[in-house]
Amino acid sequence: MSTILTVLTSHASLGETGRRTGYYVSEAAEPWRTFTAAGHTVDLASIAGGTPPSDGDWDGFEDFRPVAAAGTLPVAGADPARYDAVFLAGGHGTMWDFPSSGALAALLASVYARGGVVGAVCHGPAGLTEVVLPGGAHLLAGREVAGFTDEEESAVGLTEVVPFSLQQRLTARGAVVRPGPPFAANVVRDGRLVTGQNPASAQGVAEAILMALSA
Template sequence: MRILIVLTSHDTLGDTGRKTGFYVSEAAHPWEVFTAAGHEVDVASVRGGVPPRDGDDPADPAQHRFLSGLGETPAVDTLDPLAYDAVFFAGGHGTMWDFPDNLALSRLTREIFESGGVVAAVCHGPSALAGVTLSDGSPLVSGRRVAAFTNEEEEAVGLTSVVPFLLADRLTAEGATHVPGPGFAAQVVVDGRLVTGQNPASARDAAEAVVGLLSEVRLGDMRA
């Protein structure tokens, strides 16, 4: 099956003077899980080009392999959503500025989900779900259980007053039930074909959950 990993194109951390981008392990570890499972994986970013990155660890072999193959990426608005069986939104603080209420991301998410695909996100990646409505006008997350970077974790990293909003609060305001785990420990919530993880420690488990759901879809196709 074919999976799309989406990265942020935003590189400025508010007015702090610091740089940000996608958090490398949150893309690299899922990429490793997906490719090991035999799936085809594409990587795109909001605006295309070489996406800004944050938090990379040169000692992590998975990150090294992922970054070695990462060059220019296509912009999301140039892609056909129906070419993908799943989309995975990697986190990083940059996502808080260019993922929410993004028309191209919303269209991609809605069309993949409504065509029977899997939508997944980790850490700040669930900000891509903010503002996404289904064809009936309801928010995608309404009535669903989700995980995302918690208010307590945002406070712990000292960025509560820097990010445009608190992610858990925004998802809750759109009708989601936010299900937090212990701070900075792995926490993954699966609600139907929606998979969300709380923080970097959750990235690999979230990807494994996506692989499991795609296996169920493939088995269902074989039985049909």
């Protein structure tokens, strides 16, 4: 069985709106269920460690609440040699602290370079945008991916709130974005890189990660 690290955002402020954000509950809870039900070990980390801020409805996910409340290790303290896969849960908070975390970029590069699987869903792919592999190639260069689209960001009214367009940043890093219909499940697997477009894609991303691990 594998050991999987799920990474959550530590960022709690939704820009200058005065509203709170964090990781999106279902995008962490559904993959956690899928991984653990398959017998894998799941560790939780966040950029700052401790108990990270959450966003979204806990209804139906009460089994995950004590797991999250128990706290997370800081990404900088995670040993990449321990993990067969790293999964980046989404939530708008990721748009602020995932790209700026050198520790996260280094962790992802190390796990991937060792033959591990990297996955992300919704806004989680923001954490992939600064990952450079040993040798200097960008993780995303030429890779097919999915992520929260400009159309979806506009639909939730946050285009002018988020610090950048995720879809455009992925493209700028050399990725080939494969968008699906707004808010419908869309999972893209490119070898050992697995990404999903939105909350509806979370379970599918987890299942695709398990497929990549067994390949």
